[in-house]
Amino acid sequence: MEKAIIAPPSVRGRVGDSTFLQSRSAPCFVLLACGYTSVFTAFNFRPNAFVKVPINSQQILQKCRNLNTIPSPPLDFYARTESDRFVPGTKPTLIKNATIWTGNVDGLEVVLGDILLDKGIIQAVGEVPTHVLDAYRDVSTIEANGSWVSPGIVDLHSHLGDDSSPSLAGLVQPWLRSLDALNTHDDAYRLSISGGVTTAVVLPGSANAIGGQAFVIKLRPTNDRSPSSMLLEPPFTFNGSGIEEVHPPRQACGRVYSDTRKARKIKVKQDDYCAKAVSGQWDGLGDFPEDLQWEALVDVLRGKVKIQNHCYEAVDLDGIVRLTNEFKFSIAAFHHAHETYLVPDLLKKAYGHTPAVALFATNARYKRESYRGSEFAPHILAKNGIQVSDHPVLNSRYLLYEAQQAHYFGLADNLALASVTSTPAKIMGQEHRIGYIREGYDADIVLWDSHPLAIGATPKQVLYDGVAQLKNPFSSSKPAALQHVPQTPDFSEETEAALKYDGLSPLEPKESVSDRIIFQNFSSLFLYIGDGVEQIFAAEQYSGEPQIVVVEGGKIVCTGTSEVCFTSSHMKTRVMDLQEVPLRKPGLLSYGSHLGLVHIAGEPSTQDGVQFDGLTQRIPNILGGEEVVVRAVDGLQFTTRDALLAYRSGVTTGITAPISSGLVAGLSTAFNTGASHKLVEGAVLQDEVALHVAVTMGSSVSVSTQIAAVRALLLGGAKGDFGALITKVVKGEVPLVVDVHNADIMASLIQLKAEVEKESGSAMQMTFAGSSEAHLLAKEIGAAGVGVIVSPSRPFPSFWEMRRILPGPPLTQRSAISTLLASNVTVGVGADASAHGAWIARNTRFDISWAALEADGVITKAGALALASSNLQKLLGLKSGTVSSALVATTGGTLLDFESKVVAVLLSNKGVVDLF
Numbered sequence: 001m002e003k004a005i006i007a008p009p010s011v012r013g014r015v016g017d018s019t020f021l022q023s024r025s026a027p028c029f030v031l032l033a034c035g036y037t038s039v040f041t042a043f044n045f046r047p048n049a050f051v052k053v054p055i056n057s058q059q060i061l062q063k064c065r066n067l068n069t070i071p072s073p074p075l076d077f078y079a080r081t082e083s084d085r086f087v088p089g090t091k092p093t094l095i096k097n098a099t100i101w102t103g104n105v106d107g108l109e110v111v112l113g114d115i116l117l118d119k120g121i122i123q124a125v126g127e128v129p130t131h132v133l134d135a136y137r138d139v140s141t142i143e144a145n146g147s148w149v150s151p152g153i154v155d156l157h158s159h160l161g162d163d164s165s166p167s168l169a170g171l172v173q174p175w176l177r178s179l180d181a182l183n184t185h186d187d188a189y190r191l192s193i194s195g196g197v198t199t200a201v202v203l204p205g206s207a208n209a210i211g212g213q214a215f216v217i218k219l220r221p222t223n224d225r226s227p228s229s230m231l232l233e234p235p236f237t238f239n240g241s242g243i244e245e246v247h248p249p250r251q252a253c254g255r256v257y258s259d260t261r262k263a264r265k266i267k268v269k270q271d272d273y274c275a276k277a278v279s280g281q282w283d284g285l286g287d288f289p290e291d292l293q294w295e296a297l298v299d300v301l302r303g304k305v306k307i308q309n310h311c312y313e314a315v316d317l318d319g320i321v322r323l324t325n326e327f328k329f330s331i332a333a334f335h336h337a338h339e340t341y342l343v344p345d346l347l348k349k350a351y352g353h354t355p356a357v358a359l360f361a362t363n364a365r366y367k368r369e370s371y372r373g374s375e376f377a378p379h380i381l382a383k384n385g386i387q388v389s390d391h392p393v394l395n396s397r398y399l400l401y402e403a404q405q406a407h408y409f410g411l412a413d414n415l416a417l418a419s420v421t422s423t424p425a426k427i428m429g430q431e432h433r434i435g436y437i438r439e440g441y442d443a444d445i446v447l448w449d450s451h452p453l454a455i456g457a458t459p460k461q462v463l464y465d466g467v468a469q470l471k472n473p474f475s476s477s478k479p480a481a482l483q484h485v486p487q488t489p490d491f492s493e494e495t496e497a498a499l500k501y502d503g504l505s506p507l508e509p510k511e512s513v514s515d516r517i518i519f520q521n522f523s524s525l526f527l528y529i530g531d532g533v534e535q536i537f538a539a540e541q542y543s544g545e546p547q548i549v550v551v552e553g554g555k556i557v558c559t560g561t562s563e564v565c566f567t568s569s570h571m572k573t574r575v576m577d578l579q580e581v582p583l584r585k586p587g588l589l590s591y592g593s594h595l596g597l598v599h600i601a602g603e604p605s606t607q608d609g610v611q612f613d614g615l616t617q618r619i620p621n622i623l624g625g626e627e628v629v630v631r632a633v634d635g636l637q638f639t640t641r642d643a644l645l646a647y648r649s650g651v652t653t654g655i656t657a658p659i660s661s662g663l664v665a666g667l668s669t670a671f672n673t674g675a676s677h678k679l680v681e682g683a684v685l686q687d688e689v690a691l692h693v694a695v696t697m698g699s700s701v702s703v704s705t706q707i708a709a710v711r712a713l714l715l716g717g718a719k720g721d722f723g724a725l726i727t728k729v730v731k732g733e734v735p736l737v738v739d740v741h742n743a744d745i746m747a748s749l750i751q752l753k754a755e756v757e758k759e760s761g762s763a764m765q766m767t768f769a770g771s772s773e774a775h776l777l778a779k780e781i782g783a784a785g786v787g788v789i790v791s792p793s794r795p796f797p798s799f800w801e802m803r804r805i806l807p808g809p810p811l812t813q814r815s816a817i818s819t820l821l822a823s824n825v826t827v828g829v830g831a832d833a834s835a836h837g838a839w840i841a842r843n844t845r846f847d848i849s850w851a852a853l854e855a856d857g858v859i860t861k862a863g864a865l866a867l868a869s870s871n872l873q874k875l876l877g878l879k880s881g882t883v884s885s886a887l888v889a890t891t892g893g894t895l896l897d898f899e900s901k902v903v904a905v906l907l908s909n910k911g912v913v914d915l916f
């Protein structure tokens with residue numbers, strides 16, 4: 001209950017002024033009931049024309065005026081001399097002699113020169129005037145020596161801090177705000193910073209239709225150590241749990257799917273209310289209608305919120321576009337958005353403006369909605385004038401890698417770099433301060449060790465608000481070739497096919513021929529020699545007669561000069577000119593994903609399925625109970641799109657274990673990724689490869705119980721077929737591959753191996769797969785003769801049992817792979833099993849390339865190829881000769897770089913050459 005005074009419309013402007021009230025006729029105080037919470041003033045003016053004006057009418061009118069104000073930076077934003085994020089005490093910094101990608105002129109501008117940072121702001125770019133420099137006494141200088149410099153990377157789609165790493169037990173609706181759950185201790189911040197990421201839109205989880213409100217944060221640690229202090233620009237002033245409005249309003253970010261009707265009702269009520277208030281019809285108007293719960297959605301309808309919309313398929317995109325027109329709101333960006341490239345004209349019909357599209361580069365087919373996803377989507381969308389932003393799958397540290405891949409598949413270099421800097425800045429409504437290197441912008445700068453679009457590009461230093469973030473960064477020296485934008489191959493045919501076939505273009509080889517083929521004009525030749533990979537020809541070290549390779553029936557019959565190799569033949573002969581920088585190398589292997597057992601990861605009906613787990617379930621008698629041996633070969637599915645894409649990317653062999661969520665998975669199999677079905681010659685390379693088990697802290701059964709079970713099995717507890725298999729494992733005839741990440745579990749397994757070997761008197765072959773923490777035991781693993789398959793090859797502490805990763809440059813000099821190699825451990829690179837699908841197998845060539853670039857020169861090109869070929873062959877116990885039956889020919893460069901493309905696979909066991 002509040003005191004109320006009624007005032008005449010003519011004096012509304014001075015309601016609440018007690019002097020004023022007293023100077024007029026005697027006021028009549030009226031008590032208002034009805035639960036009104038605002039203070040009303042009453043004034044007796046004309047008895048029959050009382051108007052109740054709320055005492056806070058000024059605030060209400062201001063609120064009404066602000067209702068439809070579109071968020072923008074304060075009008076004096078560009079006059080700022082100090083950033084609101086400036087850390088007092090930060091010295092001015094001069095970055096000298098840099099190659100600066102500014103983001104200006106549509107991402108085409110590159111400036112050679114200096115950058116001056118002070119007060120958290122970029123003060124000058126290019127030539128810093130002497131009088132400006134002279135004004136500073138104490139400046140830290142970074143000699144860039146011509147290094148590439150870009151604005152900080154901007155991640156438009158992050159769950160950093162909300163999905164913490166390592167993941168521990170930790171909910172979402174439109175009224176939920178990601179800020180309220182932001183974990184400031186997420187290990188991923190430091191990792192993302194080391195990848196050059198400076199700003200991220202943190203979205204709440206994607207579980208509900210309406211995800212909730214997202215916030216834009218900068219990732220660096222703050223002196224406050226609070227989530228609020230990480231906000232780039234709070235949309236409002238936070239005070240207690242309430243929200244105070246500022247004018248003009250600041251940008252908010254939200255994610256909306258549908259259910260806008262409720263919000264529209266509130267909006268209509270507010271508009272009616274304000275129409276009355278503005279015209280002075282206060283009588284009976286009551287409180288301003290609002291509902292905190294739906295406020296975000298009302299703001300959406302008022303165009304105040306940037307909507308980031310998860311939306312995949314044409315049917316859903318169509319629905320949302322209709323909704324935007326019905327409710328008159330616009331969408332900032334569609335995220336994931338796998339089918340947007342098929343419907344660019346539909347996107348252009350969205351209300352207000354064409355939404356931008358945030359995409360993964362090669363991650364697709366992980367659920368039905370992403371089945372038609374294409375690596376050519378960014379290029380196609382850009383050609384349609386639609387803004388593209390890239391986003392990472394798991395680890396935003398490698399967001400730039402997404403842009404690199406989009407560039408590899410045809411997106412122009414200026415747009416590819418913009419897709420992780422200026423474009424996401426624009427989409428999130430922050431392009432007035434981030435995403436560019438411009439005077440007056442936030443001093444968020446990354447110095448790179450190579451051209452940012454070159455494979456393996458790694459920051460040498462990252463500055464946030466002018467504060468250098470990397471202490472003692474380590475940077476490996478990069479080949480000069482990586483200082484230029486990669487000359488990417490021509491994918492125009494594949495790009496057209498993606499559209500022509502509605503996203504499902506045929507992936508089979510164009511031709512499979514047994515003709516005689518002469519390859520000429522290649523720059524390097526790598527072959528399996530003994531049990532390793534060797535480079536047997538390098539054009540740059542050769543000055544003799546041109547070399548050729550003659551292939552008959554898929555087999556190399558001669559390498560040498562044409563004089564040496566020329567033999568007349570009745571065979572039909574083709575000549576393949578690999579043009580200047582071509583070459584040939586062993587086909588790669590992919591192990592670690594469910595390649596060949598799954599078409600779509602999220603759709604159980606497209607897969608081989610999960611088997612029984614003897615440790616937690618009773619295995620049915622019809623299977624022979626615990627004596628059963630499950631073999632992946634029995635469930636193999638050929639021509640999955642992931643396998644065919646892997647084949648086209650040089651991964652000729654898949655080694656896949658049965659899908660299991662328990663202790664024992666069963667026997668893996670090796671197959672040709674390009675084969676059309678199992679009964680084709682050469683389709684299955686080896687029926688039974690290795691026995692796979694998994695020991696993990698993520699199990700419902702204790703680690704000690706799992707180890708006890710492995711011990712019981714190896715020491716004679718297994719019977720029947722399974723017992724016979726275990727006998728072979730103990731004798732070292734079949735390798736035991738253990739999926740394990742944690743170093744303490746590895747130590748127990750090393751002891752167990754010794755125990756079993758002592759008992760049996762024979763050496764067994766043990767391989768760790770996953771192995772996130774293996775570097776901690778490198779010496780012991782080497783001494784125990786255990787091999788290691790590292791996956792993911794660029795580590796990420798997703799779970800507690802993998803938290804002690806060795807992140808590699810720039811945070812550490814050594815990577816896990818180089819550390820293990822230094823202890824003479826045989827190391828292979830596997831596909832990341834946590835990547836939701838086998839799509840990742842196609843990227844093996846780039847994974848091994850990164851691994852070599854991060855190893856500071858200790859891994860040669862042949863060594864890099866071995867990581868995913870001969871070493872995997874050894875680690876998994878494949879019969880020798882199994883994988884050397886496949887060789888890959890590329891044009892434009894080696895399999896290891898962004899400039900090459902696979903043109904042929906030589907299959908000697910099948911007697912053919914597959915041409916693409």
Ligand SMILES: *[C@@H]1O[C@H](CO)[C@@H](O)[C@H](O)[C@H]1NC(C)=O
Nearest residue numbers: 142143144145147447460475
């Ligand atoms: C530039 O060269 C100097 C001298 O060799 C070196 O100290 C500095 O670290 C280099 N800067 C970068 C960014 O690599």
Ligand SMILES: *[C@@H]1O[C@H](CO)[C@@H](O)[C@H](O)[C@H]1NC(C)=O
Nearest residue numbers: 096097098113144145146147
């Ligand atoms: C910039 O650095 C490059 C590479 O170290 C060097 O060749 C060039 O002379 C430097 N330019 C200036 C102006 O210092």
Ligand SMILES: *[C@@H]1O[C@H](CO)[C@@H](O)[C@H](O)[C@H]1NC(C)=O
Nearest residue numbers: 237238239240241242243244
């Ligand atoms: C927060 O609200 C309280 C109570 O309304 C007020 O006294 C205080 O000045 C506000 N603080 C800020 C920083 O706006």
Ligand SMILES: *[C@@H]1O[C@H](CO)[C@@H](O)[C@H](O)[C@H]1NC(C)=O
Nearest residue numbers: 779782783821822823824825
């Ligand atoms: C690795 O092998 C090399 C060559 O056999 C040997 O010289 C070196 O000592 C070994 N290193 C370790 C750590 O075992």
Ligand SMILES: CC(=O)N[C@H]1CO[C@H](CO)[C@@H](O)[C@@H]1O
Nearest residue numbers: 520521522545546547577580
């Ligand atoms: C280096 C090399 O092998 N160059 C050859 C490329 O192919 C042409 C014929 O197409 C030869 O004339 C070159 O000698």
